Amino acid sequence: MKKNQTIISLTAVLAGVIIFATSCVKDLLDQQPTTDLGANAFWKTEADATIALMGAYADVRPLFDRDYYFDGHGEYVRNRGNAVTNGNLQRGDAYHASSASSAYAPSGYGQYFDKMYRYLYGGVTRTNYVIENVQRMLPNATATSLPELERVIGEARLLRGMIYFRLISMWGDVPYFSKVINSNAEVADLARLPIGQVKDSIIADFDYAFDKLPPDASEPGRASKPAALAFRGKLQLYWACWNQFGWPELQGFVPDAAAATAAYNAAAEDFRKVINDYGLELFRGGEPGEIDPPGLAEKLPNYYYLFTPIANGDPEIIMSFAHGGTGTNQGEELMRDFAGRNHEGSQCWITPRYEIADRYQLISTGDFAPPLIPMNPATPGARTADRSAVNPQSYVDRDYRMKSTIQWDYEMSLGFASLKVTNWVPWIYKAGNQEVIINGEKYISYNTDGSNSGYVFRKFVRNTPGLGRSDGNYAWPVMRLADVYLMYAEATNAVNGPQPDAINLLNKIRHRGNLPPLSGTKTANKEVFFDAIEQERIIELIGEGHRGFDLRRWRALERVWGPPYGDAVLRIDTHGEIVSRYYQNTPERTYQQNYIFRIPPGERDRNPKLTQNTPWL
Amino acid sequence: MLNSFPLSLCPRWLHARWILWAMAPAALCLPPATAPAAFFQQQSVVIKGRVTDEHNLPLPGVTVALKGTGTGTTTDANGNYTLRSNANSGVLEFSFIGYARQEAAFTGASTRNIVLRSDQKALGEVVVVGYGTQKKVNLVGAVSAVKVDEKIAGRALPNASSALSGMVPGLAVNQSSGMAGRNSATLLIRGLGTVNNANPLIVVDGMPDVDINRINLNDIESISVLKDATSASVYGSRAANGVILITTKSGKGMRKAQINFNGNLAIVKPTKAYQFMADYPRALTMHQRGAAVSQQPAAWQFKNGTIDQWMALGMIDPLRYPNTDWWDVISRTGNIQNYNVSASGGGENSNFFISVGVQDEKGLQINNDYKLYNARFNYDYKIRKNMNVGVRFNGNWSKLTYALEDGFTDDAPTNTAGFDLQYAIAGITPYDPVSGHYGGVMAYGEDAQAYNPYTVYMNTLSRMNRQEANGSIYFDWSPVKGLTGRVDYILTYNNQFRWNANMPNQAFNFQTNTFGGRIYVGENAGIGNFTNTGYKTLMNGRLSYQNTFGKNHELSVMGVYSEEYWYTRSQSSSRNDRLHPSLHEVDAALTDIQSAGGNSSAEGLRSYIGRLNYTAFNKYLFEANFRYDGSSKFLPGSQYGLFSSAAVGWRFTEESFIKPFTSRFMNSGKLRVSYGGLGNNSGVGRYEQQETLNTSNYMSGEDIVRGFVYRKMVNRDLTWEANTVFNIGLDLAFLDNRLTAELDYYNRLTKGMLQSSEMSILLTGAYEAPRANMGNLRNRGVEANITWSDKVGEFRYGVNLNASYNATNLEKWNEFLGKGYTFINMPYHFVYTYEDLGIAQTWEDVYNATPQGASPGDILRKDLNGDGRITGDDKKAYPNLQRDRPTTNAALNVNLGWKGIDVAFLFTAATGRKDYWINNYNNVNYGQQRYAFTWEHWNNPWSWENRGGAWPRLLGSSNREETTFWLDDLSYIRLKNIQVGYTIPQNLLKRIGVNSFRIFGSTENVATITSYRGLDPELTGNRSNAYPLNKSYSIGVNVGL
Missing domain, CATH: 2.60.40.1120 (Carboxypeptidase-like, regulatory domain)
Structure with missing residues (x-):
């Protein structure tokens, strides 16, 4: 019995030891992450530099790739909301506002861009991280790898420059930092740097990028020399405008006419190089392409295809941010924002306003058509009346870019569901989701309550199936050759008046719409030529986010919307109903607030050194 | 007696x-x-x-x-x-x-x-505490024990957490939803201890982290709630929010094997549900009334002709002109069935308890079903006089079917269908069995995105199966008297599989006989498979010694070494284009479009635990505890935290100088005081403290390319969130133990709450703010638990009243706090609101108030700071009211018995909480189309004809602001349960060989008194949630063989 007891005791002790020994988890308190790369495993090889740069591209992309929302600040595009996912940078959080319809309205938007401010600085941090770490690799780099590393730095500096450019164009003076931040204390009491100094730093970034980038980036989605040049030119152009037209809302900024001239010239110089030195040309040679009559959309002009994935990597697109289709989680949401329910359940957040239609010129005359007449289709004969806005035939003989850009009643687009083509979808304002018979064929009309003008966009809406509404693979252009042509014309015109090469460039763009060259009256002097340039900017760049920035840098809000305390500017629809009023009895202060954005007040609560722009005090 | x-x-x-x-x-x-x-x-x-x-x-x-x-x-x-x-x-x-x-x-x-x-009362004498039991008289910590008897187990409760409602003072039990499978109650011990995970630790038979809602209530013997530092500190860093110890049944001390059968069957109705208006023409006139506020009739979305036509044809052609009563279509009378068989027995050397149970719940929503199977085996064997081994094993398996995360709705912003119940217009035919089509909008001008909830609740279901196995073995050995060594090894495993395979369907227009624009589920509907597995191991080595020195000195010491390890992994895959609608595994779909994801994480915790109890003369009690925890979540240097506590008790009625005065009316009295610390690491992620890079991939042409970004800023000093608890308590028994009272006061300070730090906006666009030990939160409160029980002849009765009051105060916050409902020296989430002046009845009222863009019929707000504007500065803070939970909870349990008849009542009550009644279903600023009106919209809004209306006018200005107008008092008194049972006398049963037989009826959530205008004052949930709480009526039997 006694012996038995001992054996059992021993067994027990042994069992205990075994349990202890085997159950003890190895390195119990040292658990390593399973899907995130440990930071100490990175920055070992030169390939890591490129991988880090790709991360920076991926996180800078969402700061620019929904710029079309900004068109709501102009007078020709309505943005009733947007498809961003709150809290998700890649899904557009930078553009998210507590009220999207207010943030992207023609007035009263300046306080809605705290998140944009925040994420732009996030982009600064992303690029600084690449620049600083790759710079550390340079001293030990071999002669063969050095250019590649310098190219990486150049791209990161180009991106950083673009970000600071965006910052100063919205907020004026902004805090500036160009190194990796390791603790909040390093930036907690950063003050705003005067715009001129920030501009010089951006120029330095663009200079370096121009120096180190390849003339032609072999990989689509990465930057090349002309991109650096074009952005440097654009910055000079904006700088010239601020000095030319003034920016009274920006405290401490003193416009300087001489600086304006110098900057216009510098800008023109950069643009000229972009245009001449790299063999770039407009998409499909700038040819207008084919067009179907109203009511058909089998043949669409080349301009339409410029904004579909077919144009990815085209030389016209000097710089773009690439997107991936299904499964990459890097899709754009152009279809979701620009199309309706019949297009993969899209939401039609963004629509052309009625007023854009009269901006499209006649092919036959090369000048504006007599204005359309809005008519209620219930009125007898409205569908066939001459110039009636609800008569499809009123839209013939127009700039090809009209059909490529907007849809009026009975225009067709291809519908998609479950990644397959469903049928042609006729757009009929205020008669959506109905069964209609056209030429004996049954269709279900375009289903959306997103339009209040009578038009929907065709630009940016794919006519090929296979991609969901949030899975677009179109490389979003942030710099396009057509824009460079127009900016070149603007810069040279500002200093020297209409120049033949500039007129020629404008005519190239007009040719894309199958419009005849500008008549002599449109190039007679600086003023009329500026109008022609503005006209082309409106038509050519619609939906790309330029108009609001243009109006502000030209100080043109009063010209477009009338003086303070004025009558309302109405927006109507094709039926003649008034759909909205802007700038009605609007105080001067609101204009000022539209010219400069609000520094995020939450940040000012924390950082007493951060000053506010005067209109927002 | x-x-x-x-x-x-x-x-x-x-x-x-x-x-x-x-x-x-x-x-x-x-x-x-x-x-x-x-x-x-x-x-x-x-x-x-x-x-x-x-x-x-x-x-x-x-x-x-x-x-x-x-x-x-x-x-x-x-x-x-x-x-x-x-x-x-x-x-x-x-x-x-x-x-x-x-x-x-x-x-x-x-x-x-x-x-x-x-003697039922005597059962409270020993209380299960962490790593052991203690005699109740010698307890110095704040511990409340509940014995789970057939009366609790017999209630038609969906889970064990709900059973704790009204049982323990200081344990707030809140039912947050009535959804089958998701209707567990949230448990909170002594208020919100932290803004991080504030749930108590659940320990079942020594196994921490068991899901209380998956335990068979019939298997539970007793539940102890450890509320203060002393009682909980052996659980150290796991116990900052208190501990709930559950002990399952065993066959110990039984002489004869017993077989028990319990069964009950309940039907379930809602306590209150939304009253959607099943009258589409009327709903369209509501849209017209809304449109009339700002538009000329010509521009109205809905024309009179549409309404007249619908009104006329709706009476004869319900398929084409439906007036659907959605609530009737998408809800049903639910039921809960519960069956359980157990056997238990014991002998000199061994004992066992074995049980199997099934719970089958059909929720109030169609296709919301939950089934839970449970099996348990508990076994102890005495190998030698001084050696024991035993196992505890529980396996459970559940099947849950549901449409959306919250049942009828889903609050996640990414699920755009989740909010759509508010768009369930009456003018949609749910389903036509003749053609097999699901209806969509038909009225001219109606938004094609109006919602047919029936198709969603039929065709887009998620199904989730989960299996858990929780097993433990122990061995103990007492080589010398008083000294016991014990080893426990625990392994828990879980596996969860969820799949969805939605059925393609499209909105049909029965008027035109065509498919409308809305595709509910596309033809390329695919399959999604989601697997989560996890396991946890726990190894304890325990050494304890107890002895009595001299005559009057009892000493016990215990030391434990413990290692805990958690591992979880998840994998998901989905493909488009299912091969056939009947298939649901991912291989049964085309491979052209597919996606997959997977991840795993692990965590370790190493602990050293010690406890010392000393009792002198059975009067003076002393206890000290410590636990030294090291967690893999923190960086070396900050990994370990020491949490210790001490307590003293004085059984003053044992003192000879007191006893003569008290003995006539007081049986016993004990004063106990404890103070100590606990820790918490739940606020920090498993790998959060590690320097890592995150992927952010980019495209190069058609190809995806790798990209890494540095998104983390690590706070290298981050360490345990810790709290200290002071507790003073008094346990009293009077009048031959007929009256007992337990009174407690506590003061708990949580220090260094783990919170994301606020960084400059210059950094937050790139970095996730590192967590910091941020703020201090204090909870103070009192608790009382008073019981009277007696017997008069054959009539037994007992009354228990328990009540608690808790006040939180945010004492410190290391960073800037903006204006809002979180602020220093205020309760966490206090009421911070505009004050209203009522509804403006006339323009006179509007002009007399501060300009705020109002018209008659709008809610007017007070200009509290008198600056002539209504801004955020006009909000008022209420330091005694909180938004999230009541400050005061009370419950009254009444038990009556006469011969074989027993009757029990449970009342619960709460007060101190106010919140806004603003949700998606009482929207007075609804859109132009597709709004699902309730009858309140018809009856309540203010208008010139309805000046006394309870709601402001429709589509007015600022009427959905958080003003006191919508602020409701969520106080309530609720008759939670009535139970009536009859036990058939023994002598009748003996002849048929049955030991005991009890038949009973029970009803839950019988009646509620509240001034809250919303669904239920207990319901938490979000503003789209529509799942009501359950009211149930059940009958059941307990049979012992």
């Missing part, structure tokens, strides 16, 4: 053999338990006898003591005892846990057969 206070050295409550017999040997209770051998050589008389229970079954292990001598013995397996006495006459004392004490006088050698009667 109990006639006098026991004076012996061994009061009945010292018989610590209730649950863990092995852990509290009888030797302790009876110093010296058996007399020295020399004793027997003296001249003596022998008293013999047999002790049985009420059913005449022998009771082994009953303590038989010779009163006043310290001599005693215990009964053998047949209930027989033999005792020698020096004295020729005396009094024998018979005591046994769970039975009323009895005395019997003897003279000379004699035979005394005794029948002991069971």
